[in-house]
Amino acid sequence: MSIGHNENKNMTFIKTIPVFLITLFVVTSTFGQESKQKTKILLLGTVHFETPHTDHFELKVDDFFNVKRQNELEDLTNVLSQTKATKVMIERPIENQRSCDSLYFLYLKNQYKLTVSEREQIGFRLAKKLKLNHVNCIDKFYGMRDSLMAVTAQQNNQLYLLKDLGTTANALISDYDNQLKNGTITQVLKYINKPEELKRNLSIYLKFMAKIGAGKNFAGAETVSDWYLRNLAIYSNIINQVEHSDKYVILIFGQGHIPILKHLLQNNDDFEIIELNSVLK
Incomplete structure (x- = not known):
């Protein structure tokens, strides 16, 4: 037993x-x-300071070289520098990294005058205050099949969608123009990075474009997919260039990119999204 x-x-x-x-x-x-340890990442959606003429709907901005705007840029970057970020990422093609490095190096030695671009006015200025040796270029451009979408809209009696798209986009631009005329750069950035404003921008693609040609050639959906592809490529560059030692990263990009990039980064548990309104008081 x-x-x-x-x-x-x-x-x-x-x-x-x-x-x-x-x-x-x-x-x-x-x-x-x-x-x-998660990497904190601050997504700063901006208007394009130089009006690059690459978008169908653009904000006609004012003179960012004037004393008032330069002081506002100093105030903005002083606040952002308090994050002690270890990387600053900008909307410049990744293949232009070497030329960007050369310009930034000259800027550090006070031998280069910043252009009007927000990539330099905010990006270079901030990186210098953070004592960084490098500014990360992470953009990747993919063309969009706009012409095919327009032809499809005409063939399918959907030109009203393009008209509604234009009306909505112009209303958004007019709103941001008014914000810029009456507010500081910091106030404008806080406004255009509100969740409802990010949704407002993305909805232009999802509400109007994606509907064109649906059930036939899907030209609208394919045009939207081009936009998503570009942002996925940018996202790939982000996660490839962030290192384990990076505790805090600041990304400076056109506001239209932010809702997609934010969604992608929120679903990667290596990152913690920092809301802009928690930094810009």
Whole structure:
């Protein structure tokens, strides 16, 4: 009787070992995941200071070289520099990294005057205040099939969608123009980065464009996919250039990119999105 009882105890103990090891592995893995340091990332959606004439709907901005705007840019970058970010990423093609490095190096030596572009007025200026040796270029351009979409709209009696799109986009531009005329750069950036404003921009693609040609050639959906492809490529550049040692990263991009990039980064548990209104008080 006693021998059999001991054997049962031994068998129970042996069976318990794998369960214990599995439990220990799960607990250890969970603990490791919870303790992993996430990279904080601040997404700063901007208007384009120089009116680059690459978008169908553009804000005709004022003179960012005047004293008032330059002081506002100093105030903005002073606040952003308090984050102690270890990287500043800008909307410049990744293949232009070497030329960007050369210009930034000259700027650090006070041998280069910043152009009007927000990539330099905010990006270079901020990176210098953060004492960074490098500004990261992460843009990747993909053309959009606008002409095919327009032809499809005409063939499918959907020109009203393009008209509604234009009306909506122009209303958005007019609103931002009014904000810029009456507010500081910081106030404008806070306004255009509100969740409802990010949604307002993205809805232009999803409400109007995606509907054109649906059920036939999907020209509208394919045009929207080109926009998503560009932002996915930008996202790929972001996650490829962020290192484990980076505790805080600031990305400076046209406001239209932000809702997609924000969605992608929110679903990558290596990152923690920092809301702009928590930094720009």
